[in-house]
Amino acid sequence: MLVSIIGGAGRMGSWFAKYFLNRGYDVAIFDVRADRAEHVARSIGARVYRSSVEAAGEADILLIATPIDVTPKVICEVARWMRRNSILIEISSLKSKVMPVLRGVSKMDIRALSIHPLFGSGAQGMAGEKIALIPVNDPASEEELARRVFPEANIITVDLDTHDRVMALTLSLTHFVNIIFASIVGEEDVRLLKHLGGTTFSLQLIVSEAVMSEDPSLYASIQMTNEHTVGYIDKFLSFALELRDIIESRDVEGFIHFYRKVLEAISKDEDFGAAYGRMYRALKAI
Structure with missing residues (x-):
């Protein structure tokens, strides 16, 4: 069975190329960055297509791994x-x-699957990784197909509106917070901060540096394409300014009230009680 990957020279495109090769599929890639595609194909043992039309016409499975803003156009061009x-x-x-x-x-x-891998290109394999499945027409048959193509993954079916709203929190807001954190830390002596920083800072720095190592074009698309992003950023800034005013006015009771209100909400997470220990174990594992 032939898997063709359009955008196969990118991080996730090449990750999926290796995934399908390891599962015994014949894999060919196409990318507008022809030289990069040749390099990736040689390094992993895949073939290269010279056009997206060729990639689409021969594929049993066609995987689109292009930037968010061009994906609809690419699909329109190749589907026929x-x-x-x-x-x-x-x-x-x-x-x-x-x-x-x-x-x-x-x-x-054509059987269409809309998935969102909830992991990055640093994942060592598919086993246990989460994939969101956003049904196009028939949730049951599409979930069955997704489990057949990605049998080791944890498939999570979610509707479109819920998916994009949640992504504004788990991706857009998370990236926003870490980019701002990195912009402040980057103005300081990072080596000194690492020497004197405790566990919380050390983990936060690792996360922020990991965020800053990704493709800025991808992150710009994630921020600007999601209609829910600005609303959550505004909410974040509102809470931040409220807490800032409490701190500036030395309002201890106000701080404790703010803290306890947040604690009451976040402690509903069933894993909350184990969070502190997990933080230390995570840092030790690193």
Whole structure:
């Protein structure tokens, strides 16, 4: 069975190329960065296509791993070249713009899967990793197909609106906070901070530096394509300014009240009680 990957020279595209190769599939990649595609293909043992049309026309499974903002256009360009009953998988981290296109594709006797890998290209394998499945038409049959293609993954089915709203919190806001944290720390003597910083700072620095090592174009798309992003950033800034005013006014009772209100809300998480110990174990593992 042939898997073609458009965007196969990118981090996630090449990750999936290696994944399918390891599972015994024949894999070919296409990328507009032709030299990069040649290099990736040689390094992993895949073939290279010279055009997206060629990649689409021969594939049993066509995986689209292009930037969020161009994914709908790419699908529109290649879908008409795909064979009947072939599988189209797109992996973008936001779904509102691509979903109407996928619903159109599904009417062309093409099985469309919209997934969001909830892990990065540093993952060592698929076992135990989470994949969000956002149904295009038929949740049951699409989940069955996803489990067949990714049998080791933990498939989580979620509707489009919930997915994109949650991503504004778990991706957009998280990235925003870490970029701002890194911008402040970067103005200081980082070596000194690492010498004197405790466990909380050390873990926060690792996360922020990991965020800053990613592709800024991808992160810009995640921030700017999601209609829920600005609302959560505004909420973050509102809480931050409220706490700042409490601190500036030396209002101890106000601080404790703010803290306890947040604690009451966050402690509803069933894993809350183990969080402190897990933080130390995580740092020790690193």
